[in-house]
Amino acid sequence: MAHGPLLRKITDYANRADPYPIYAELRKTPVVHEEDGPYIVSTYWEIHALLHDPRISSDARNLDPRAAGEPDDAETEAEEDDPGLPPAFLKLDPPEHDRLRRLAMTPFGPPHTPRRIHAMRGELSRIVDELIDGFRDRDGIDLVDDFSYPFPVTVICRLLGVPREDEPRFHTWADTLAASLDPDPEQDAAERRRVTQQARIELGRYLSELIEERRRSPGDDMLSALVAGHGPEGGMSHTELLSTAALLLVAGHETTVNLITNGMLALLRNPDVLARLRAKPHLAVPLVEELLRYDPPVQLLPQRTPLSDIDIAGVTIPKGASVWLVLASGNRDPQRFLDPDRFDPQRRDNQHLGFGSGIHSCFGAPLARLEAQLALTALAKRLDNPRLREDPPPYRRNAVLRGPRHLPITLDGLR
Numbered sequence: 114m115a116h117g118p119l120l121r122k123i124t125d126y127a128n129r130a131d132p133y134p135i136y137a138e139l140r141k142t143p144v145v146h147e148e149d150g151p152y153i154v155s156t157y158w159e160i161h162a163l164l165h166d167p168r169i170s171s172d173a174r175n176l177d178p179r180a181a182g183e184p185d186d187a188e189t190e191a192e193e194d195d196p197g198l199p200p201a202f203l204k205l206d207p208p209e210h211d212r213l214r215r216l217a218m219t220p221f222g223p224p225h226t227p228r229r230i231h232a233m234r235g236e237l238s239r240i241v242d243e244l245i246d247g248f249r250d251r252d253g254i255d256l257v258d259d260f261s262y263p264f265p266v267t268v269i270c271r272l273l274g275v276p277r278e279d280e281p282r283f284h285t286w287a288d289t290l291a292a293s294l295d296p297d298p299e300q301d302a303a304e305r306r307r308v309t310q311q312a313r314i315e316l317g318r319y320l321s322e323l324i325e326e327r328r329r330s331p332g333d334d335m336l337s338a339l340v341a342g343h344g345p346e347g348g349m350s351h352t353e354l355l356s357t358a359a360l361l362l363v364a365g366h367e368t369t370v371n372l373i374t375n376g377m378l379a380l381l382r383n384p385d386v387l388a389r390l391r392a393k394p395h396l397a398v399p400l401v402e403e404l405l406r407y408d409p410p411v412q413l414l415p416q417r418t419p420l421s422d423i424d425i426a427g428v429t430i431p432k433g434a435s436v437w438l439v440l441a442s443g444n445r446d447p448q449r450f451l452d453p454d455r456f457d458p459q460r461r462d463n464q465h466l467g468f469g470s471g472i473h474s475c476f477g478a479p480l481a482r483l484e485a486q487l488a489l490t491a492l493a494k495r496l497d498n499p500r501l502r503e504d505p506p507p508y509r510r511n512a513v514l515r516g517p518r519h520l521p522i523t524l525d526g527l528r
């Protein structure tokens with residue numbers, strides 16, 4: 114599939130450390146369509162409008178196969194999803210999306226379980242402190258491997274009731290599924306489909322056994338609650354349980370790690386803010402919102418399609434076309450944010466797109482926010498004289514779930 118120069122710039126790994134100048138270029142034309150590529154939407158109000166437009170679908174089965182860049186006889190993504198796990202509610206439209214999201218929300222948050230996340234605060238702080246205690250005799254760490262990855266993974270395992278010792282098994286599956294979101298045209302599509310499918314099958318098999326176990330002996334975890342769950346609409350079917358559990362597991366693995374790492378990177382580049390956070394821990398709340406605007410872990414949503422033609426910003430996006438919503442670019446739109454390239458941890462009026470918006474807006478946001486607030490406050494307080502060893506650090510390949518692969522930091526010890 115031929116792609117235009119702008120799209121290639123977004124996916125080009127050489128631009129991973131700083132994609133923001135490309136987004137500024139993109140915003141000169143709010144909706145860009147190059148050759149046979151997707152419609153790329155980069156301005157705040159246009160992205161916001163589309164995220165709230167009922168004519169926009171998240172279901173890949175509505176995508177015209179040619180718009181997806183597939184040869185006519187290729188498997189569609191829906192067929193590809195079948196053997197392992199069917200699409201989770203992230204990739205479904207109403208009414209199915211709403212029913213499954215409601216069922217998943219029941220054991221997770223308001224109005225049914227408003228205190229689950231709040232009640233985890235003490236435990237989250239304990240996990241953070243234990244990880245930082247492990248740096249005691251070290252003069253250097255890799256924040257990603259030593260902290261930003263193990264912390265949210267431990268948390269999502271506890272929340273769902275997945276045994277932590279199984280983590281190495283599903284680490285690879287979660288990585289593969291996250292990589293499958295990366296629309297890198299340089300990669301071999303057929304090989305990638307094969308590897309992704311294999312990961313879905315193996316993760317499906319693993320979760321299937323776990324669900325059966327929770328059915329036999331339930332605990333107080335979220336998976337047990339999902340398995341037992343009933344509402345006026347009934348519970349989830351076995352395959353719905355599987356795909357929901359997989360979604361939560363992967364979402365809990367691959368996003369918060371980047372928020373914490375991007376956060377520490379911003380703090381180390383702005384030592385005055387690091388010092389302020391150390392003195393005033395309550396700064397963590399607006400600081401994390403600013404991070405979600407300034408350097409969001411989910412840079413773009415590459416999987417939307419109109420159910421009928423949509424006119425926006427002087428362009429008609431045809432039914433079935435592939436639409437990319439570049440959240441990270443909307444977050445830097447000067448039409449919406451004052452001085453958008455400035456990192457301002459006390460910014461007011463900060464309705465960023467870091468968690469998306471509309472019916473699919475992030476389900477895990479209360480958990481992700483709390484994790485990042487506790488992590489960054491503790492790191493600011495306890496690391497003595499932390500310095501970056503490399504700037505910019507080495508990044509992951511993924512252009513969608515973007516973040517450093519390593520963040521090497523030198524320390525003088527712990528406070």
Ligand code: HEM
Binds near residue numbers: 171360409410469
């Ligand atoms: C900093 C961390 C996180 C970020 C930046 C993030 C970002 C996002 C974004 C942008 C969306 C919207 C996707 C779309 O519109 O297509 C989303 C959806 C979602 N997120 Fe998160 N997320 C984070 C953490 C989490 C965690 C920890 C969980 C699980 C507990 C989670 C679960 C979900 C789910 C289930 C959806 C789908 C919601 C729906 O389709 O209704 N996320 N997230």
